[in-house]
Amino acid sequence: MSDDTTRRRFLAVAGSTTALALAGCAGGGDDGDGGDGGGTESMDDGMTETDSMDGGMTETDEGMMRGPTTVTVRIENVAPTDFYGAETSTGGAIWVTPGAYAVHTGENPIFTEGEEASVGLEALAEAGPPTGFMNEPGLVDELQDMAGSMGVDAAGAYTPENTVADPNDPMGEVPGAPPIAPGGAFEFDVEAEPGQRLSFASMFVPSNDLFFAPGAEGIELWPEGGEPVAGDVTDSVGLWDAGTEPNGQPGRDPDQAPAQDSPDQGADEGGVVRPVDGVMDGYDYPAVSDAIRVTLTPGGSMDG
Numbered sequence: 001m002s003d004d005t006t007r008r009r010f011l012a013v014a015g016s017t018t019a020l021a022l023a024g025c026a027g028g029g030d031d032g033d034g035g036d037g038g039g040t041e042s043m044d045d046g047m048t049e050t051d052s053m054d055g056g057m058t059e060t061d062e063g064m065m066r067g068p069t070t071v072t073v074r075i076e077n078v079a080p081t082d083f084y085g086a087e088t089s090t091g092g093a094i095w096v097t098p099g100a101y102a103v104h105t106g107e108n109p110i111f112t113e114g115e116e117a118s119v120g121l122e123a124l125a126e127a128g129p130p131t132g133f134m135n136e137p138g139l140v141d142e143l144q145d146m147a148g149s150m151g152v153d154a155a156g157a158y159t160p161e162n163t164v165a166d167p168n169d170p171m172g173e174v175p176g177a178p179p180i181a182p183g184g185a186f187e188f189d190v191e192a193e194p195g196q197r198l199s200f201a202s203m204f205v206p207s208n209d210l211f212f213a214p215g216a217e218g219i220e221l222w223p224e225g226g227e228p229v230a231g232d233v234t235d236s237v238g239l240w241d242a243g244t245e246p247n248g249q250p251g252r253d254p255d256q257a258p259a260q261d262s263p264d265q266g267a268d269e270g271g272v273v274r275p276v277d278g279v280m281d282g283y284d285y286p287a288v289s290d291a292i293r294v295t296l297t298p299g300g301s302m303d304g
């Protein structure tokens with residue numbers, strides 16, 4: 001990195017997730033039947049109520065869930081404990097750091113493929129903290145600042161209590177955002193409505209500036225005209241190079257977490273975000289599905 005930034009220190013991430021309020025979802029619509037035997041009955045104030053249908057259907061057409069609903073997101077580290085050599089900085093394991101997420105209706109607000117990473121994404125991709133380097137905005141701050149614009153409806157951080165040592169401080173002397181080792185998992189809840197999607201980012205350790213994240217469209221939480229998505233959605237996630245620092249051999253480069261002495265140690269690459277498959281750096285990386293598993297579990301409707 002450049003000389004004027006090497007003095008930056010990263011902040012500790014909050015221990016609990018934060019999220020901005022979502023707008024309420026509108027109710028069911030009119031069936032359009034204006035005849036005497038139609039499905040709606042006019043009320044004195046001009047409002048309508050929906051009669052039960054012969055087939056037992058109610059105003060929630062065909063039993064389809066109305067929003068918002070709570071969706072539990074689980075990001076699990078399923079990597080082997082010996083993907084890299086035992087003498088490497090993580091003892092051969094792959095770690096996944098806490099990260100930032102956004103619920104949105106537009107495209108993935110965390111990055112755009114082929115463009116430079118934001119300051120917040122640079123900090124997460126190089127050192128792990130979603131709260132950023134000292135005196136600079138973190139990825140969580142950037143996403144929360146987008147709320148109400150650019151299609152972002154909510155944003156926050158996910159950080160569990162039980163994690164392995166901080167990637168920049170294995171001795172635990174400096175506060176930071178400790179990652180999860182193989183077998184660990186992050187779980188957090190988001191509120192979802194029809195048409196909304198999920199994006200997130202977590203650092204891949206050991207690396208100089210790699211991170212896990214969905215692509216441009218994010219992960220579908222609830223399709224319009226359908227029901228909330230449930231199950232494994234890992235195929236929507238990729239491994240990305242932030243383009244902020246040249247790649248070194250995973251687990252052996254002194255300028256990468258967890259071996260580096262400072263969170264932004266290393267040269268400035270001046271590149272753009274792109275899939276790691278297109279980098280062609282000659283190093284070995286696991287398939288995403290061999291490193292993490294992402295699942296969605298929708299709960300009940302939150303309508304009162």
